Amino acid sequence: MIHTSIHSVDNPTDPAELAVAIRVGQYMLATYGTVDSSDIFAYAQAHGGLAEALRIVLRALGAELVAEQQAAPRCPAAHPDDPTPCDGPTVVTVLDAANAGADGCKHHAARLLASLDGGRVYALPDAPAGAAIRVFKAAATVRPFAWTDRGERA
Incomplete structure (x- = not known):
């Protein structure tokens, strides 16, 4: 607490x-x-x-x-029910199928991307090289809505 x-x-x-x-x-x-x-x-x-x-x-x-x-604010991609902290600066934008988007750190962006059908990820202009692909790959290891069950894909 x-x-x-x-x-x-x-x-x-x-x-x-x-x-x-x-x-x-x-x-x-x-x-x-x-x-x-x-x-x-x-x-x-x-x-x-x-x-x-x-x-x-x-x-x-x-x-x-x-x-x-x-307290440092969390990135916009962090779900309000997700208790995990950001793992660094905001580096990517995650878009859903309707092109609504949120910028996020690698951690929260991966969790958000894993929770979307038809989601896409794009690196922000000042992001390190390969940021979007790292988020994409990380999303493949995370269950959708991971903050509800804290589980990772096996």
Whole structure:
């Protein structure tokens, strides 16, 4: 379990900041409040959007989590239910059959690619040579939705 402490600002909350935070929260909830859980990209996007809206509200209230401020964000390809950390920088884009995509580290990109039917992987412009092929090969060893059963293909 991660222990966090609440960082409280000595100054009272600025009403303008709180009003903006409320509008952002309302927008994010309206946009991402209901998502088809079978659409992995929409699910990941909704999780990221709602998490960011909550951070903005907490910041406006002066109640940010200190550990949250110090934690490195995970790549967009990481499924919200996947507890594993990124294994490095974002190096590839994974596209599904409808060309919806997410950038990811090699680890999360492989897990995402393994979970898609008709998925493809492309290296980002600044990726090391061979990054996409390494992700493609790694995906062949990972079960779809590996974060639910933690298993690897035999």
